[in-house]
Amino acid sequence: MNYPYQIEIPECKFIMNALEVKQLIKNFNRREVVRSISFCAEKGQLLALLGPSGCGKTTTLRMIAGLETADDGEIWIEGALASCGRKVVISQKQRHIGMVFQDLALWPHMTVYENIEFGLKANDLIRAERRKKIETVLNKINMQNYAREYPTRLSGGQQQLIAIARAIVTEPRLLLMDEPLSNIDVKLREDIRQEIRRIQQETQITTVYVTHDQDDAFLLADKIAVINNGILEQIGIPEEIYSSPTSLFVANFVGEANIMQVKIIGKDKVLTPWGELVCNTKGREGKNAYLFFRPHQAVIDDSGHCYGTIINRDFVAGGYKYRVSTSGIEFKLQDQTRHDIGKFIKFSIRKMDILFF
Amino acid sequence: MQKKLTLVFFFTLFLCTTFLPIVWMFGNSVYEEGRFSFVYYKDIFLTLKYGKVISNSLILASITTIVSCLIGVPAGFFLAKTNLPLKNIFKICFFIPLIIPSYIIGIAWVNLLGKTGFLNNVFSQYTMLSPESISDFIYSTYGSSFILSINLFPVVMLVTEYALKSINPRLEESGLVVGSVFQVFRQITFPLIAPAILSSMMIVFVLSLSEFGVPSLLQVNVLTTQIFTQFSAFYNEKAATAIAFPLIVITFVLIMLEKIYMRGKSFEISGRSSSNSTIQYNITWLNVVGITFCTFVMIVCIIIPLSTLIFNTKTLSAYHDAILLARNGITNSILFGSIGATFLTFIGFFLGYLSENIRSRLKSSAAIFIWLFFAVPATVIGVGLIKLCNRPEGIFQFIYGSLWIVIIGYVARFLPLSSRIMANYLKQIPQSMEEAGTVTGASWFRILGKILFPLQGYGLIATWLISFMFCIGELGTTVLVYPPGSETLPITLFTIMANSPTDIVSALSIIIIVMTLLPVGVFLVVSKYLVLKPKLGFQ
DSSP: OOOGGGOOOTTOOSSSOSEEEEEEEEEETTEEEEEEEEEEEOTTOEEEEEOOTTSSHHHHHHHHHTSSOOSEEEEEETTEEEEETTEESSOTGGGOEEEEOTTOOOOTTSOHHHHHHHHHHHTTOOHHHHHHHHHHHHHHTTOGGGTTSOGGGSOHHHHHHHHHHHHHTTOOSEEEEESTTTTSOHHHHHHHHHHHHHHHHHHTOEEEEEESOHHHHHHHOSEEEEEETTEEEEEEOHHHHHHSOSSHHHHHHSSOOEEEEEEEEETTEEEETTEEEEOOOTTOOOSOEEEEEOGGGEEEOTTOSEEEEEEEEEEETTEEEEEEEETTEEEEEEESSOOOTTOEEEEEESSOEEEEO | OHHHHHHHHHHHHHIIIIIHHHHHHHHHHTEETTEEOOHHHHHHHTSSTTHHHHHHHHHHHHHHHHHHHHHHHHHHHHHHHBOOTTHHHHHHHHHHHHHSOHHHHHHHHHHHHSTTOHHHHHHHHHSSOOHHHHHHHHTSHHHHHHHHHHHHHHHHHHHHHHHHHHSOHHHHHHHHTTSOHHHHIIIIIHHHHHHHHHHHHHHHHHHHHTOOHHHHHTTOOOHHHHHHHHHHTTOOHHHHHHHHHHHHHHHHHHHHHHHHHHTTOTTSSOSOOOGGGSOOBOOHHHHHHHHHHHHHHHIIIIIHHHHHHHHHHOSHHHHHHHHHHTHHHHHHHHHHHHHHHHHHHHHHHHHHHHHHHSOHHHHHHHHHHHHHHHHSOHHHHHHHHHHHHOSSSHHHHHHHTSTHHHHHHHHHHHHHHHHHHHHHHHHTSOHHHHHHHHTTTOOHHHHIIIIIHHHTHHHHHHHHHHHHHHHHHOOTTHHHHOOTTOOOHHHHHHHHHTTSOHHHHHHHHHHHHHHHHHHHHHHHHHHHHSOHHHHHSOO
């Protein structure tokens, strides 16, 4: 007899994860928003769901929280089945989840103290215990002096921290964060990002972090799941996602990349616009082979095998970004030296990869 | 579960109070002597018996809509787009005719233009018009339209002003950098607000079509007065209901036409901004035209009718006599109004919540459904309640013989309105506010008490006051259902009008005006001094 929990999920290395999502499906008005997504997060891990707007990442998060009901698939929280198909096994209340919303959703008619206290009261904690927990969590975020303030009187960053404090004060089994940094400016973003990382590592709460921002995902996450059009494209550690994308979408979406279709003409030999290049073809053959390299992985030098004409130059802090054309094919390069537009250059690719999609 | 049960309970309450009497009436009207019969509907649609009544109703509604639009659109424009001096005074004054019951404006103008009226004398002396023809005018469909236009033009004005202020200023600025002010107004601003104006015109049309007070006061034979006559004079409630049917059909057709016209146009008013950022036209001659126009409207619509009533009372003893005469009515009105407003606010809250939380495709259907109920004439609701509650069984007998029949009447009449107001307030609160409470594991009652109600404080107060205002002035349903000894102020006014001196009628009218304006005063104080709005940040 097959039990649901015996379904094998390739990326799950442990028997019991803090969160397991299996073949989750959700439709809105007959439109498939989430298409059979499966992933898991280990205890204490921060998993980022990364993808463009409207890809289904927030819907997935809301299904984990119990705010939406899935059409099919399973959600397991700490080894317990939370929902199976349309059936909710563990009610939203009993899932014991903390959540930080995109607009933070701090109740404006309550003080910071009351905002944090709400969840503790809902869990029937006595007053002394509540006070102790609130003081601890406010200390943790260094905002002990703001307990009696109303949220609208706080700065954007402070509000952010209060929203996090409210979510973690109940010591949830799972912390869900829905693009919490999307509404704050770049400078503050970096500080809050560090704070989130610090708090998460200190508390060791398993966290699912939804974002469309690659910086957020790469700087915060232990593991990244890239979602596109309701489908999980790739899941892995940040380095893996960056250097070995397994789909054309991930290769294009994550970081800046040059991808061009090439032909394998022999063992470790590919035919490129610059002629024959030697590259590890992983013993594979086939038509769908792509040469993949990042702009910083190429160096402009006169002894290079590759060549092209500079058609555009942008100055970015500390260097230049070039758009180079070879026989009508455009690609991006990065270099410290300034070269003129229209100049014919030679370059070599220090690290390249052949991907098969 | 708590949430589901509560919402089901309040939806059932809506069905019992608003839906049941109306549907029961229509069901009953097609059931004759144990079988289905459309005999009353045949009378309406296949004979010309009611042709005159239907055409009167349509003329009344059409003229009212056009005149309201001619006054309301320019008034809204001047208030939103120019720097008129005394702008705030105009704004408050133009709001008054909407708040006070329409029949009171009617009484004032009857006093002025009736055979012995002051203005009748002036006009007949200085023009070729005879006193009879002037008096005939006010007691006609056109006279009714005139009174209703005064009563309803603020709807068009408020919508126009709001729409003009809601236009993203960037849209106009991008036109102003290349074109003239008039070109921008003609080609950008006006097309953007046109759908909103059309909606307001539809509201005015529907409201004037189902109006009972003014046509009844001015003895104009329209559908609503015919319904009342059929029931109270001929005891023929089936015919009364059948006569209401064309009103529902017309309203439905209008809603559908509006829906077709508005398809894809909802994007036009985007980026709601504060009034400070609205583009204003600082043109001197436009200001002069504006102040002349607004002063004229204020004189005709507010100053003349109100000063007539005040002038007619002559002495303070008139007020004393009026209070003595209507003591019971005043207490009943306040009591019934308060209870009615409380019910309307709470049921309206849950119904509004329900309509905001249903699937988006059902949302517009729910809005049409609610609109249709609002178009049902007050007299039909009254007849429906009587037929439903006038039974020997215990609970029905208790309701029928007590103040509760009046309260249910108020709820049936104004629940569509209060639920729409509440829904609009609820819309302003992000859904995440409730969800943030839900994820903590709190019960729905707790979320309701600690999050939704406090956040909606302003909306609840506003809905209560608006409901109270409407309940105080309600006539069409109350006149049919009120039990002996439970008459309200409008009923007292209508009863004494025929055989009491003008000064007492005027004094009583003033008392009703004060009672309806009082909640507005309270509302202004609440919104200004309790500072609920800024604290919430997003309202």
